[in-house]
Amino acid sequence: MTVPAPDGSRDRRIEDPSNLWLIHPLGRRLLPAALRLGVSANAVSMIGLTLGTLAALAYADFERWPMAVLGLVLSVGWLVADGLDGMVARATGTASPLGRLLDGLCDHGVFILIYVALAWRWGTAGGWALAIAAGAAHAVQSSLYEGERARFHRRLKGIAQPRPPRSAGGALLRAYDRLAGIPERLARPFEHHLAEASDPREVGRRYADRAVPAMRLLSLETANVRVLAIFVASLLGDPRIFWWFEIVPLSAIAMIGLAWHRRVEQGLVFSTLSPAADNSARLFVKEQGQ
Structure with missing residues (x-):
């Protein structure tokens, strides 16, 4: 039996548990506020990129455990934004090739920044x-x-x-x-x-x-x-x-x-x-x- 996601976009059977129980629920809680404020999907992607960049800066000092924890918290915020931009796009009917490209660039960009921060710190x-x-x-x-x-x-x-x-x-x-x-x-x-x-x-x-x-x-x-x-x-x-x-x-x-x-x-x-x-x-x- 197929169990659809609440927005019908994904099959829940193959979703990562953290998406099911943390990331996507947080995104759905933020969705009404994003729609009420008129925040676009692309703006959400950029917010995610900002959070990911801050996570990379935190991991640049990973040897201090509070900074590692901060990096994790900011990374979770980035993942929530990464899911929320798609929710906003579907809810407003504004999905576009440009938006998908921007979303992908933000995802890859965050990981590149984190890799660079860790490598730079390792030295x-x-x-x-x-x-x-x-x-x-x-x-x-x-x-x-x-x-x-x-x-x-x-x-x-x-x-x-x-x-x-x-x-x-x-x-x-x-x-x-x-x-x-x-x-x-x-x-x-x-x-x-x-x-x-x-x-x-x-x-x-x-x-x-x-x-x-x-x-x-x-x-x-x-x-x-x-x-x-x-x-x-x-x-x-x-x-x-x-x-x-x-x-x-x-x-x-x-x-x-x-x-x-x-x-x-x-x-x-x-x-x-x-x-x-x-x-x-x-x-x-x-x-x-x-």
């Missing part, structure tokens, strides 16, 4: 190299997770993804598109299956029921988990703990989650094909026995 070449490697891993992991989450919610509605057009750019751009498009190509058989289904919504519902565990694992790639990991590493006095957490466990989770998700899709496609294959086999045996 070694090895720390900077580790921070850069962790940031690169973060970018890949987040891109993969957001793609899988968007795919999940679209399919839940019974909507198949049309085949993307061929890249018309140069050799470098085509190579990038091929690399970035690997998850999409691996997911293509199920997209075709969904597009050909007589009842796409029913197929989407069955798919979602089976894909929930894989998506719950992938939900560990959310910003919320990283915010908590940054705080814990800061309390322990060593930001390298967080960077290695990004590089090793979160990378492994992303790969396992993707493989699990594709396995779910393959199981649904093959289970649909199996009855037809069994019927053909029975017909062949019957004919041979005549």
